[in-house]
Amino acid sequence: MNGLPMSFPYEGLPARVRIHEVGARDGLQNEKTAVPTHVKAEFVHRLAAAGLTTIEATSFVHPRWVPQLADADELFPLLADVRAALPVLVPNEPGLDRALALGATRIAVIGSATETFASRNLNRTVAGSLAMFEPVVARAKDHKVHVRGYLSMCFGDPWEGPVPVHQVVGVAKALLDLGCDELSLGDTIGVATPGHVQTLLSALNEEGVGTDRIGVHFHDTYGQALSNTLAALQHGVTTVDASAGGLGGCPYAKSATGNLATEDLVWMLDGLGIETGVDLAALTATSVWMAEQLGRPSPSRTVRALSHKE
Protein backbone atom coordinates (compact mmCIF):
# COMPACT_ATOMS: atom_id res chain seq x y z
CA MET A 1 0.00 0.00 0.00
CA ASN A 2 1.25 3.48 -0.83
CA GLY A 3 -0.48 5.17 2.10
CA LEU A 4 -3.53 6.15 0.09
CA PRO A 5 -6.83 4.32 -0.15
CA MET A 6 -8.16 3.04 -3.45
CA SER A 7 -11.03 5.01 -4.93
CA PHE A 8 -14.45 3.37 -5.25
CA PRO A 9 -17.48 5.65 -5.71
CA TYR A 10 -20.61 5.14 -3.64
CA GLU A 11 -23.93 5.90 -5.25
CA GLY A 12 -25.68 9.12 -4.30
CA LEU A 13 -22.77 10.95 -2.69
CA PRO A 14 -21.59 14.44 -3.65
CA ALA A 15 -18.63 14.86 -6.03
CA ARG A 16 -16.92 17.35 -3.78
CA VAL A 17 -16.85 18.13 -0.05
CA ARG A 18 -15.64 21.31 1.58
CA ILE A 19 -13.81 20.60 4.82
CA HIS A 20 -14.17 23.30 7.46
CA GLU A 21 -10.94 22.81 9.42
CA VAL A 22 -11.39 23.63 13.12
CA GLY A 23 -8.12 22.36 14.63
CA ALA A 24 -6.54 25.76 15.16
CA ARG A 25 -9.58 27.11 17.02
CA ASP A 26 -11.85 24.35 18.38
CA GLY A 27 -8.90 22.00 18.68
CA LEU A 28 -6.35 24.23 20.38
CA GLN A 29 -8.90 25.88 22.69
CA ASN A 30 -9.42 22.44 24.25
CA GLU A 31 -5.73 21.54 24.54
CA LYS A 32 -4.06 22.02 27.90
CA THR A 33 -0.63 22.78 26.47
CA ALA A 34 0.01 26.46 25.76
CA VAL A 35 1.00 26.87 22.12
CA PRO A 36 3.20 29.85 21.15
CA THR A 37 1.68 32.29 18.67
CA HIS A 38 4.32 31.62 16.00
CA VAL A 39 3.57 27.87 16.21
CA LYS A 40 -0.14 28.56 15.69
CA ALA A 41 0.72 30.72 12.68
CA GLU A 42 2.90 27.99 11.20
CA PHE A 43 0.11 25.47 11.85
CA VAL A 44 -2.41 27.52 9.85
CA HIS A 45 0.10 28.05 7.04
CA ARG A 46 0.81 24.31 6.90
CA LEU A 47 -2.91 23.46 6.88
CA ALA A 48 -3.42 25.79 3.92
CA ALA A 49 -0.40 24.32 2.15
CA ALA A 50 -1.95 20.86 2.60
CA GLY A 51 -4.93 22.09 0.60
CA LEU A 52 -7.49 23.08 3.22
CA THR A 53 -9.52 26.03 1.94
CA THR A 54 -11.47 26.97 5.08
CA ILE A 55 -9.43 27.17 8.27
CA GLU A 56 -11.04 28.53 11.41
CA ALA A 57 -8.11 30.50 12.77
CA THR A 58 -8.85 31.69 16.30
CA SER A 59 -11.44 33.16 18.64
CA PHE A 60 -12.03 36.74 19.75
CA VAL A 61 -13.58 35.64 23.00
CA HIS A 62 -12.39 37.38 26.17
CA PRO A 63 -9.02 35.88 27.24
CA ARG A 64 -10.45 35.19 30.67
CA TRP A 65 -12.70 32.47 29.21
CA VAL A 66 -10.33 30.92 26.67
CA PRO A 67 -6.75 31.73 27.69
CA GLN A 68 -5.44 29.31 25.05
CA LEU A 69 -6.54 31.75 22.33
CA ALA A 70 -5.74 35.00 24.16
CA ASP A 71 -3.25 35.88 21.40
CA ALA A 72 -5.90 36.25 18.67
CA ASP A 73 -4.97 39.91 18.01
CA GLU A 74 -1.31 38.97 17.58
CA LEU A 75 -2.00 35.82 15.57
CA PHE A 76 -4.48 37.04 12.99
CA PRO A 77 -2.14 39.57 11.29
CA LEU A 78 0.47 36.80 10.89
CA LEU A 79 -2.00 34.98 8.62
CA ALA A 80 -2.41 37.77 6.06
CA ASP A 81 -0.66 35.76 3.34
CA VAL A 82 -2.60 32.51 3.93
CA ARG A 83 -4.51 31.53 0.80
CA ALA A 84 -7.61 30.16 2.52
CA ALA A 85 -10.79 31.51 4.05
CA LEU A 86 -10.03 32.23 7.73
CA PRO A 87 -13.21 32.49 9.80
CA VAL A 88 -12.83 33.56 13.41
CA LEU A 89 -15.11 33.00 16.35
CA VAL A 90 -16.72 36.07 17.91
CA PRO A 91 -18.93 35.72 20.97
CA ASN A 92 -20.30 39.26 21.17
CA GLU A 93 -19.93 42.84 19.93
CA PRO A 94 -16.55 43.55 21.60
CA GLY A 95 -15.26 40.40 19.86
CA LEU A 96 -16.70 41.57 16.56
CA ASP A 97 -15.00 44.95 16.97
CA ARG A 98 -11.64 43.23 17.41
CA ALA A 99 -12.23 40.97 14.40
CA LEU A 100 -13.38 43.80 12.14
CA ALA A 101 -10.44 45.99 13.19
CA LEU A 102 -8.10 43.25 11.95
CA GLY A 103 -9.95 42.85 8.64
CA ALA A 104 -11.67 39.49 9.24
CA THR A 105 -14.11 38.67 6.44
CA ARG A 106 -15.73 35.60 7.98
CA ILE A 107 -16.96 35.14 11.54
CA ALA A 108 -18.74 32.45 13.50
CA VAL A 109 -21.06 32.63 16.50
CA ILE A 110 -21.87 29.69 18.78
CA GLY A 111 -25.45 29.09 19.87
CA SER A 112 -26.95 26.27 21.89
CA ALA A 113 -29.94 24.07 21.18
CA THR A 114 -30.49 23.51 24.90
CA GLU A 115 -31.18 25.86 27.80
CA THR A 116 -28.75 24.14 30.15
CA PHE A 117 -25.77 24.45 27.83
CA ALA A 118 -26.75 28.05 26.94
CA SER A 119 -26.80 28.82 30.63
CA ARG A 120 -23.49 27.10 31.40
CA ASN A 121 -21.57 28.11 28.28
CA LEU A 122 -23.07 31.50 27.46
CA ASN A 123 -24.51 32.47 30.84
CA ARG A 124 -27.80 33.26 29.10
CA THR A 125 -31.06 31.66 28.08
CA VAL A 126 -31.30 30.45 24.48
CA ALA A 127 -33.45 33.51 23.71
CA GLY A 128 -30.98 35.73 25.52
CA SER A 129 -28.06 34.37 23.51
CA LEU A 130 -29.93 34.97 20.26
CA ALA A 131 -30.58 38.55 21.40
CA MET A 132 -26.84 38.92 22.06
CA PHE A 133 -26.01 37.61 18.57
CA GLU A 134 -28.54 39.84 16.80
CA PRO A 135 -26.44 43.02 16.63
CA VAL A 136 -23.27 40.95 16.02
CA VAL A 137 -24.76 39.31 12.93
CA ALA A 138 -26.45 42.52 11.73
CA ARG A 139 -23.23 44.54 11.96
CA ALA A 140 -21.23 41.73 10.36
CA LYS A 141 -23.65 41.67 7.42
CA ASP A 142 -23.34 45.48 7.12
CA HIS A 143 -19.62 44.88 6.63
CA LYS A 144 -20.32 42.12 4.10
CA VAL A 145 -18.77 39.60 6.50
CA HIS A 146 -19.83 35.96 6.07
CA VAL A 147 -21.45 34.55 9.23
CA ARG A 148 -21.50 30.92 10.32
CA GLY A 149 -23.79 29.91 13.14
CA TYR A 150 -22.63 26.99 15.25
CA LEU A 151 -25.40 25.15 17.01
CA SER A 152 -24.20 23.06 19.97
CA MET A 153 -25.95 20.05 21.53
CA CYS A 154 -28.03 19.20 18.45
CA PHE A 155 -28.42 15.54 19.41
CA GLY A 156 -27.83 14.99 23.10
CA ASP A 157 -27.03 17.17 26.09
CA PRO A 158 -25.17 15.86 29.16
CA TRP A 159 -27.69 17.44 31.52
CA GLU A 160 -30.93 17.30 29.52
CA GLY A 161 -30.43 14.00 27.71
CA PRO A 162 -31.84 13.52 24.21
CA VAL A 163 -32.60 16.85 22.53
CA PRO A 164 -35.95 16.97 20.71
CA VAL A 165 -35.54 17.49 16.97
CA HIS A 166 -38.16 20.27 16.82
CA GLN A 167 -36.23 22.18 19.49
CA VAL A 168 -33.04 22.06 17.39
CA VAL A 169 -34.96 23.11 14.28
CA GLY A 170 -36.40 26.08 16.15
CA VAL A 171 -33.01 27.46 17.23
CA ALA A 172 -31.51 26.69 13.80
CA LYS A 173 -34.20 28.72 12.07
CA ALA A 174 -33.75 31.55 14.56
CA LEU A 175 -30.00 31.70 13.77
CA LEU A 176 -30.74 31.82 10.04
CA ASP A 177 -33.41 34.48 10.61
CA LEU A 178 -30.77 36.62 12.31
CA GLY A 179 -28.81 36.52 9.04
CA CYS A 180 -26.39 33.62 9.44
CA ASP A 181 -25.20 32.42 6.04
CA GLU A 182 -24.63 28.84 7.13
CA LEU A 183 -25.20 26.58 10.10
CA SER A 184 -22.92 23.99 11.66
CA LEU A 185 -24.87 21.30 13.49
CA GLY A 186 -22.79 20.17 16.47
CA ASP A 187 -22.94 16.79 18.16
CA THR A 188 -21.02 18.28 21.07
CA ILE A 189 -20.99 15.11 23.19
CA GLY A 190 -20.68 12.64 20.30
CA VAL A 191 -23.81 10.59 20.97
CA ALA A 192 -25.49 10.82 17.55
CA THR A 193 -26.02 7.86 15.23
CA PRO A 194 -26.80 7.87 11.48
CA GLY A 195 -30.60 7.69 11.75
CA HIS A 196 -30.66 10.63 14.15
CA VAL A 197 -28.52 12.66 11.75
CA GLN A 198 -30.87 12.03 8.86
CA THR A 199 -33.96 12.71 10.98
CA LEU A 200 -32.62 16.14 11.95
CA LEU A 201 -31.54 16.96 8.38
CA SER A 202 -34.96 15.93 7.04
CA ALA A 203 -36.73 18.05 9.64
CA LEU A 204 -34.61 21.06 8.69
CA ASN A 205 -35.24 20.46 4.97
CA GLU A 206 -39.00 20.34 5.64
CA GLU A 207 -38.74 23.75 7.27
CA GLY A 208 -37.01 25.15 4.21
CA VAL A 209 -33.43 24.86 5.47
CA GLY A 210 -31.57 23.22 2.59
CA THR A 211 -28.42 21.15 2.95
CA ASP A 212 -26.55 23.84 1.00
CA ARG A 213 -26.67 25.97 4.16
CA ILE A 214 -25.79 23.13 6.56
CA GLY A 215 -22.46 21.84 7.77
CA VAL A 216 -22.05 18.95 10.20
CA HIS A 217 -19.74 18.90 13.20
CA PHE A 218 -19.34 15.46 14.75
CA HIS A 219 -17.35 14.39 17.76
CA ASP A 220 -15.76 10.96 17.98
CA THR A 221 -16.47 10.39 21.67
CA TYR A 222 -18.26 7.11 20.96
CA GLY A 223 -16.47 6.42 17.65
CA GLN A 224 -19.51 7.47 15.61
CA ALA A 225 -18.25 10.60 13.82
CA LEU A 226 -17.34 9.06 10.48
CA SER A 227 -20.46 6.91 10.05
CA ASN A 228 -22.55 9.97 10.96
CA THR A 229 -20.64 11.89 8.31
CA LEU A 230 -21.42 9.20 5.74
CA ALA A 231 -25.11 9.50 6.65
CA ALA A 232 -24.97 13.29 6.26
CA LEU A 233 -23.26 12.99 2.86
CA GLN A 234 -26.00 10.57 1.80
CA HIS A 235 -28.48 13.29 2.73
CA GLY A 236 -26.70 15.82 0.48
CA VAL A 237 -24.52 17.67 2.99
CA THR A 238 -21.26 18.91 1.42
CA THR A 239 -19.66 20.85 4.29
CA VAL A 240 -17.99 18.79 7.02
CA ASP A 241 -16.15 20.13 10.07
CA ALA A 242 -13.02 18.27 11.18
CA SER A 243 -9.92 18.88 13.25
CA ALA A 244 -6.42 18.10 11.96
CA GLY A 245 -4.98 15.19 13.91
CA GLY A 246 -8.16 15.04 16.00
CA LEU A 247 -6.96 18.02 18.07
CA GLY A 248 -9.11 19.02 21.01
CA GLY A 249 -11.35 16.99 23.16
CA CYS A 250 -14.72 16.88 24.75
CA PRO A 251 -14.47 17.83 28.43
CA TYR A 252 -17.29 15.42 29.28
CA ALA A 253 -15.40 12.32 28.19
CA LYS A 254 -11.96 12.87 29.52
CA SER A 255 -9.92 10.16 27.87
CA ALA A 256 -11.94 10.01 24.67
CA THR A 257 -11.13 12.19 21.72
CA GLY A 258 -13.24 15.08 20.65
CA ASN A 259 -13.49 16.27 17.08
CA LEU A 260 -13.52 14.04 14.05
CA ALA A 261 -9.92 13.88 12.81
CA THR A 262 -9.51 15.51 9.40
CA GLU A 263 -7.19 12.70 8.26
CA ASP A 264 -9.75 9.97 9.07
CA LEU A 265 -12.31 11.99 7.09
CA VAL A 266 -9.98 12.52 4.14
CA TRP A 267 -9.10 8.80 4.04
CA MET A 268 -12.79 8.00 3.63
CA LEU A 269 -13.46 10.79 1.12
CA ASP A 270 -10.38 9.84 -0.94
CA GLY A 271 -11.58 6.25 -0.91
CA LEU A 272 -15.01 7.36 -2.12
CA GLY A 273 -13.48 9.41 -4.92
CA ILE A 274 -14.87 12.61 -3.39
CA GLU A 275 -12.74 15.64 -4.12
CA THR A 276 -11.49 17.72 -1.17
CA GLY A 277 -8.33 19.32 -2.51
CA VAL A 278 -6.46 18.02 0.54
CA ASP A 279 -3.09 16.26 0.27
CA LEU A 280 -3.38 13.54 2.93
CA ALA A 281 0.38 13.01 3.26
CA ALA A 282 1.03 16.73 3.78
CA LEU A 283 -1.83 16.98 6.25
CA THR A 284 -0.59 13.95 8.20
CA ALA A 285 2.92 15.42 8.35
CA THR A 286 1.40 18.63 9.73
CA SER A 287 -0.46 16.75 12.45
CA VAL A 288 2.64 14.75 13.38
CA TRP A 289 4.52 18.03 13.69
CA MET A 290 1.75 19.59 15.82
CA ALA A 291 1.63 16.50 18.04
CA GLU A 292 5.34 17.03 18.69
CA GLN A 293 4.64 20.65 19.67
CA LEU A 294 1.96 19.43 22.10
CA GLY A 295 4.12 16.58 23.41
CA ARG A 296 1.54 13.85 22.92
CA PRO A 297 0.54 11.53 20.07
CA SER A 298 -2.31 12.37 17.73
CA PRO A 299 -5.55 10.53 18.51
CA SER A 300 -6.26 10.23 14.76
CA ARG A 301 -6.09 6.60 13.70
CA THR A 302 -5.07 7.54 10.19
CA VAL A 303 -2.26 9.77 11.46
CA ARG A 304 -1.04 6.98 13.74
CA ALA A 305 -1.22 4.33 11.02
CA LEU A 306 0.47 6.43 8.34
CA SER A 307 3.19 7.72 10.68
CA HIS A 308 4.11 4.25 11.97
CA LYS A 309 4.87 2.74 8.57
CA GLU A 310 8.28 1.21 8.35
Next chain:
Amino acid sequence: MNGLPMSFPYEGLPARVRIHEVGARDGLQNEKTAVPTHVKAEFVHRLAAAGLTTIEATSFVHPRWVPQLADADELFPLLADVRAALPVLVPNEPGLDRALALGATRIAVIGSATETFASRNLNRTVAGSLAMFEPVVARAKDHKVHVRGYLSMCFGDPWEGPVPVHQVVGVAKALLDLGCDELSLGDTIGVATPGHVQTLLSALNEEGVGTDRIGVHFHDTYGQALSNTLAALQHGVTTVDASAGGLGGCPYAKSATGNLATEDLVWMLDGLGIETGVDLAALTATSVWMAEQLGRPSPSRTVRALSHKE
Protein backbone atom coordinates in the same frame (compact mmCIF):
# COMPACT_ATOMS: atom_id res chain seq x y z
CA MET B 1 -27.61 11.11 29.07
CA ASN B 2 -28.15 7.70 30.56
CA GLY B 3 -25.27 6.08 28.71
CA LEU B 4 -27.42 4.80 25.90
CA PRO B 5 -28.00 6.40 22.51
CA MET B 6 -31.47 7.40 21.36
CA SER B 7 -33.04 5.19 18.73
CA PHE B 8 -33.69 6.60 15.24
CA PRO B 9 -34.22 4.11 12.39
CA TYR B 10 -32.42 4.55 9.09
CA GLU B 11 -34.21 3.49 5.95
CA GLY B 12 -33.19 0.23 4.32
CA LEU B 13 -31.27 -1.32 7.21
CA PRO B 14 -31.93 -4.79 8.66
CA ALA B 15 -34.05 -5.14 11.81
CA ARG B 16 -31.54 -7.42 13.50
CA VAL B 17 -27.78 -7.96 13.32
CA ARG B 18 -25.88 -10.97 14.59
CA ILE B 19 -22.57 -9.95 16.13
CA HIS B 20 -19.80 -12.52 15.73
CA GLU B 21 -17.65 -11.72 18.77
CA VAL B 22 -13.95 -12.35 18.09
CA GLY B 23 -12.29 -10.79 21.15
CA ALA B 24 -11.45 -14.07 22.89
CA ARG B 25 -9.74 -15.48 19.80
CA ASP B 26 -8.70 -12.80 17.27
CA GLY B 27 -8.33 -10.26 20.07
CA LEU B 28 -6.32 -12.23 22.60
CA GLN B 29 -4.13 -13.90 19.98
CA ASN B 30 -2.81 -10.42 19.15
CA GLU B 31 -2.30 -9.27 22.73
CA LYS B 32 1.20 -9.45 24.17
CA THR B 33 0.07 -10.07 27.75
CA ALA B 34 -0.40 -13.74 28.65
CA VAL B 35 -3.92 -14.29 29.93
CA PRO B 36 -4.54 -17.18 32.38
CA THR B 37 -6.98 -19.83 31.20
CA HIS B 38 -9.48 -19.15 33.99
CA VAL B 39 -9.57 -15.46 33.00
CA LYS B 40 -10.30 -16.41 29.40
CA ALA B 41 -13.10 -18.67 30.59
CA GLU B 42 -14.57 -15.90 32.72
CA PHE B 43 -14.28 -13.53 29.75
CA VAL B 44 -16.34 -15.84 27.51
CA HIS B 45 -18.91 -16.37 30.25
CA ARG B 46 -19.22 -12.61 30.75
CA LEU B 47 -19.57 -12.01 27.00
CA ALA B 48 -22.40 -14.53 26.84
CA ALA B 49 -24.05 -12.97 29.90
CA ALA B 50 -23.91 -9.60 28.12
CA GLY B 51 -26.04 -11.11 25.37
CA LEU B 52 -23.55 -12.11 22.70
CA THR B 53 -24.80 -15.25 20.93
CA THR B 54 -21.76 -16.13 18.81
CA ILE B 55 -18.43 -16.02 20.62
CA GLU B 56 -15.34 -17.31 18.86
CA ALA B 57 -13.65 -19.01 21.79
CA THR B 58 -10.12 -20.05 20.86
CA SER B 59 -7.89 -21.54 18.19
CA PHE B 60 -6.61 -25.09 17.72
CA VAL B 61 -3.57 -23.90 15.87
CA HIS B 62 -0.20 -25.38 16.92
CA PRO B 63 0.99 -23.61 20.11
CA ARG B 64 4.29 -22.80 18.36
CA TRP B 65 2.49 -20.33 16.09
CA VAL B 66 0.05 -18.78 18.54
CA PRO B 67 1.36 -19.31 22.08
CA GLN B 68 -1.32 -16.96 23.46
CA LEU B 69 -3.96 -19.62 22.68
CA ALA B 70 -1.89 -22.71 23.53
CA ASP B 71 -4.39 -23.57 26.28
CA ALA B 72 -7.28 -24.28 23.88
CA ASP B 73 -7.66 -27.88 25.06
CA GLU B 74 -7.87 -26.75 28.68
CA LEU B 75 -10.12 -23.76 27.98
CA PHE B 76 -12.80 -25.30 25.77
CA PRO B 77 -14.16 -27.76 28.38
CA LEU B 78 -14.53 -24.85 30.83
CA LEU B 79 -17.08 -23.32 28.44
CA ALA B 80 -19.49 -26.27 28.38
CA ASP B 81 -22.19 -24.30 30.21
CA VAL B 82 -21.94 -21.16 28.04
CA ARG B 83 -25.25 -20.47 26.33
CA ALA B 84 -23.83 -19.20 23.03
CA ALA B 85 -22.46 -20.67 19.83
CA LEU B 86 -18.71 -21.14 20.36
CA PRO B 87 -16.87 -21.48 17.06
CA VAL B 88 -13.17 -22.32 17.23
CA LEU B 89 -10.45 -21.74 14.70
CA VAL B 90 -8.84 -24.81 13.15
CA PRO B 91 -5.97 -24.42 10.71
CA ASN B 92 -5.65 -28.02 9.54
CA GLU B 93 -6.64 -31.65 10.20
CA PRO B 94 -4.71 -32.05 13.49
CA GLY B 95 -6.52 -28.94 14.73
CA LEU B 96 -9.84 -30.36 13.59
CA ASP B 97 -9.11 -33.59 15.45
CA ARG B 98 -8.54 -31.64 18.68
CA ALA B 99 -11.72 -29.60 18.18
CA LEU B 100 -13.86 -32.64 17.38
CA ALA B 101 -12.47 -34.56 20.34
CA LEU B 102 -13.72 -31.76 22.61
CA GLY B 103 -17.15 -31.64 21.00
CA ALA B 104 -16.88 -28.38 19.05
CA THR B 105 -19.89 -27.87 16.76
CA ARG B 106 -18.67 -24.83 14.86
CA ILE B 107 -15.25 -24.27 13.34
CA ALA B 108 -13.57 -21.59 11.27
CA VAL B 109 -10.74 -21.76 8.75
CA ILE B 110 -8.71 -18.75 7.59
CA GLY B 111 -7.93 -18.30 3.92
CA SER B 112 -6.18 -15.48 2.11
CA ALA B 113 -7.25 -13.51 -0.94
CA THR B 114 -3.62 -12.79 -1.81
CA GLU B 115 -0.64 -15.01 -2.58
CA THR B 116 1.77 -13.02 -0.45
CA PHE B 117 -0.30 -13.26 2.70
CA ALA B 118 -1.05 -16.95 2.03
CA SER B 119 2.67 -17.53 1.73
CA ARG B 120 3.57 -15.56 4.86
CA ASN B 121 0.68 -16.59 7.07
CA LEU B 122 -0.04 -20.14 5.86
CA ASN B 123 3.27 -21.00 4.21
CA ARG B 124 1.34 -22.12 1.13
CA THR B 125 -0.02 -20.78 -2.14
CA VAL B 126 -3.68 -19.78 -2.18
CA ALA B 127 -4.43 -23.01 -4.09
CA GLY B 128 -2.30 -24.99 -1.62
CA SER B 129 -4.17 -23.55 1.34
CA LEU B 130 -7.51 -24.44 -0.24
CA ALA B 131 -6.22 -27.98 -0.74
CA MET B 132 -5.26 -28.06 2.94
CA PHE B 133 -8.76 -26.90 3.96
CA GLU B 134 -10.56 -29.38 1.70
CA PRO B 135 -10.38 -32.41 4.01
CA VAL B 136 -10.90 -30.20 7.07
CA VAL B 137 -14.16 -28.82 5.74
CA ALA B 138 -15.29 -32.20 4.33
CA ARG B 139 -14.71 -34.01 7.61
CA ALA B 140 -16.33 -31.16 9.57
CA LYS B 141 -19.42 -31.42 7.37
CA ASP B 142 -19.47 -35.20 7.93
CA HIS B 143 -19.73 -34.40 11.63
CA LYS B 144 -22.47 -31.82 10.97
CA VAL B 145 -20.11 -29.09 12.18
CA HIS B 146 -20.84 -25.56 10.95
CA VAL B 147 -17.90 -24.07 9.02
CA ARG B 148 -17.02 -20.40 8.69
CA GLY B 149 -14.45 -19.39 6.12
CA TYR B 150 -12.44 -16.28 6.94
CA LEU B 151 -10.99 -14.52 3.95
CA SER B 152 -8.09 -12.21 4.79
CA MET B 153 -6.85 -9.24 2.76
CA CYS B 154 -10.11 -8.69 0.88
CA PHE B 155 -9.41 -5.01 0.19
CA GLY B 156 -5.72 -4.22 0.47
CA ASP B 157 -2.55 -6.18 1.16
CA PRO B 158 0.56 -4.60 2.71
CA TRP B 159 2.82 -6.20 0.11
CA GLU B 160 0.59 -6.39 -2.96
CA GLY B 161 -1.38 -3.15 -2.53
CA PRO B 162 -4.98 -2.95 -3.70
CA VAL B 163 -6.50 -6.42 -4.12
CA PRO B 164 -8.56 -6.86 -7.32
CA VAL B 165 -12.22 -7.54 -6.58
CA HIS B 166 -12.40 -10.48 -9.02
CA GLN B 167 -9.49 -12.12 -7.19
CA VAL B 168 -11.36 -11.92 -3.87
CA VAL B 169 -14.53 -13.25 -5.48
CA GLY B 170 -12.59 -16.20 -6.88
CA VAL B 171 -11.21 -17.31 -3.51
CA ALA B 172 -14.54 -16.62 -1.81
CA LYS B 173 -16.33 -18.92 -4.23
CA ALA B 174 -13.66 -21.58 -3.80
CA LEU B 175 -14.17 -21.54 -0.01
CA LEU B 176 -17.93 -21.91 -0.46
CA ASP B 177 -17.38 -24.68 -3.00
CA LEU B 178 -15.38 -26.57 -0.36
CA GLY B 179 -18.49 -26.51 1.82
CA CYS B 180 -18.10 -23.45 4.03
CA ASP B 181 -21.48 -22.37 5.41
CA GLU B 182 -20.57 -18.70 5.67
CA LEU B 183 -17.77 -16.33 4.75
CA SER B 184 -16.21 -13.51 6.74
CA LEU B 185 -14.69 -10.86 4.51
CA GLY B 186 -11.65 -9.42 6.28
CA ASP B 187 -10.17 -5.97 5.81
CA THR B 188 -7.05 -7.17 7.58
CA ILE B 189 -5.13 -3.90 7.28
CA GLY B 190 -8.11 -1.58 7.65
CA VAL B 191 -7.81 0.31 4.37
CA ALA B 192 -11.33 -0.21 2.96
CA THR B 193 -13.85 2.57 2.44
CA PRO B 194 -17.64 2.30 1.95
CA GLY B 195 -17.66 2.26 -1.86
CA HIS B 196 -15.09 -0.54 -1.93
CA VAL B 197 -17.20 -2.56 0.49
CA GLN B 198 -20.29 -2.25 -1.65
CA THR B 199 -18.36 -2.99 -4.84
CA LEU B 200 -17.10 -6.28 -3.39
CA LEU B 201 -20.51 -7.23 -2.00
CA SER B 202 -22.15 -6.48 -5.37
CA ALA B 203 -19.57 -8.57 -7.22
CA LEU B 204 -20.19 -11.49 -4.84
CA ASN B 205 -23.97 -11.13 -5.24
CA GLU B 206 -23.58 -11.21 -9.02
CA GLU B 207 -21.74 -14.51 -8.69
CA GLY B 208 -24.60 -15.95 -6.64
CA VAL B 209 -23.08 -15.38 -3.20
CA GLY B 210 -25.91 -13.77 -1.24
CA THR B 211 -25.44 -11.50 1.76
CA ASP B 212 -27.09 -14.18 3.95
CA ARG B 213 -23.83 -16.15 3.70
CA ILE B 214 -21.54 -13.13 4.22
CA GLY B 215 -20.18 -11.56 7.39
CA VAL B 216 -17.90 -8.52 7.43
CA HIS B 217 -14.75 -8.16 9.49
CA PHE B 218 -13.39 -4.63 9.58
CA HIS B 219 -10.32 -3.26 11.27
CA ASP B 220 -10.18 0.27 12.62
CA THR B 221 -6.60 1.01 11.62
CA TYR B 222 -7.63 4.13 9.70
CA GLY B 223 -10.83 4.73 11.70
CA GLN B 224 -13.03 3.39 8.88
CA ALA B 225 -14.53 0.25 10.45
CA LEU B 226 -17.89 1.64 11.51
CA SER B 227 -18.66 3.56 8.32
CA ASN B 228 -17.72 0.45 6.34
CA THR B 229 -20.10 -1.51 8.57
CA LEU B 230 -22.88 0.97 7.82
CA ALA B 231 -22.23 0.50 4.10
CA ALA B 232 -22.37 -3.29 4.49
CA LEU B 233 -25.65 -3.07 6.42
CA GLN B 234 -27.04 -0.89 3.64
CA HIS B 235 -26.13 -3.70 1.27
CA GLY B 236 -28.08 -6.23 3.34
CA VAL B 237 -25.32 -7.79 5.44
CA THR B 238 -26.59 -8.91 8.87
CA THR B 239 -23.50 -10.60 10.37
CA VAL B 240 -20.79 -8.29 11.69
CA ASP B 241 -17.55 -9.33 13.39
CA ALA B 242 -16.32 -7.23 16.30
CA SER B 243 -13.98 -7.53 19.27
CA ALA B 244 -15.08 -6.60 22.80
CA GLY B 245 -13.22 -3.50 23.92
CA GLY B 246 -11.37 -3.43 20.59
CA LEU B 247 -9.04 -6.22 21.81
CA GLY B 248 -6.21 -7.17 19.50
CA GLY B 249 -4.32 -5.12 17.03
CA CYS B 250 -2.98 -5.07 13.54
CA PRO B 251 0.77 -5.76 13.54
CA TYR B 252 1.24 -3.45 10.52
CA ALA B 253 0.11 -0.32 12.37
CA LYS B 254 1.68 -0.66 15.76
CA SER B 255 -0.03 2.06 17.72
CA ALA B 256 -3.34 1.88 15.90
CA THR B 257 -6.08 -0.42 17.03
CA GLY B 258 -7.12 -3.51 15.20
CA ASN B 259 -10.59 -4.92 15.28
CA LEU B 260 -13.75 -2.87 15.34
CA ALA B 261 -14.75 -2.57 19.01
CA THR B 262 -18.02 -4.35 19.78
CA GLU B 263 -19.14 -1.48 22.00
CA ASP B 264 -18.70 1.13 19.24
CA LEU B 265 -20.72 -1.16 16.94
CA VAL B 266 -23.46 -1.71 19.53
CA TRP B 267 -23.71 2.04 20.18
CA MET B 268 -24.44 2.58 16.48
CA LEU B 269 -26.81 -0.36 16.19
CA ASP B 270 -28.70 0.64 19.35
CA GLY B 271 -28.99 4.15 17.95
CA LEU B 272 -30.36 2.77 14.70
CA GLY B 273 -32.91 0.67 16.54
CA ILE B 274 -31.30 -2.53 15.22
CA GLU B 275 -31.70 -5.46 17.57
CA THR B 276 -28.53 -7.28 18.71
CA GLY B 277 -29.56 -8.75 22.06
CA VAL B 278 -26.46 -7.17 23.62
CA ASP B 279 -26.59 -5.21 26.89
CA LEU B 280 -24.13 -2.38 26.26
CA ALA B 281 -23.57 -1.60 29.93
CA ALA B 282 -22.77 -5.24 30.78
CA LEU B 283 -20.50 -5.52 27.75
CA THR B 284 -18.65 -2.32 28.66
CA ALA B 285 -18.17 -3.55 32.22
CA THR B 286 -16.71 -6.76 30.79
CA SER B 287 -14.25 -4.85 28.62
CA VAL B 288 -13.22 -2.62 31.52
CA TRP B 289 -12.58 -5.75 33.57
CA MET B 290 -10.56 -7.36 30.75
CA ALA B 291 -8.55 -4.16 30.26
CA GLU B 292 -7.60 -4.41 33.95
CA GLN B 293 -6.45 -8.02 33.39
CA LEU B 294 -4.30 -6.83 30.46
CA GLY B 295 -3.04 -3.78 32.35
CA ARG B 296 -3.86 -1.24 29.66
CA PRO B 297 -6.92 0.85 28.74
CA SER B 298 -9.39 -0.31 26.13
CA PRO B 299 -8.97 1.36 22.73
CA SER B 300 -12.76 1.40 22.29
CA ARG B 301 -14.01 4.97 22.34
CA THR B 302 -17.39 3.89 23.67
CA VAL B 303 -15.77 1.93 26.51
CA ARG B 304 -13.59 4.91 27.38
CA ALA B 305 -16.48 7.39 27.26
CA LEU B 306 -18.89 5.24 29.26
CA SER B 307 -16.31 4.25 31.87
CA HIS B 308 -15.19 7.85 32.49
CA LYS B 309 -18.61 9.19 33.38
CA GLU B 310 -18.75 10.89 36.73
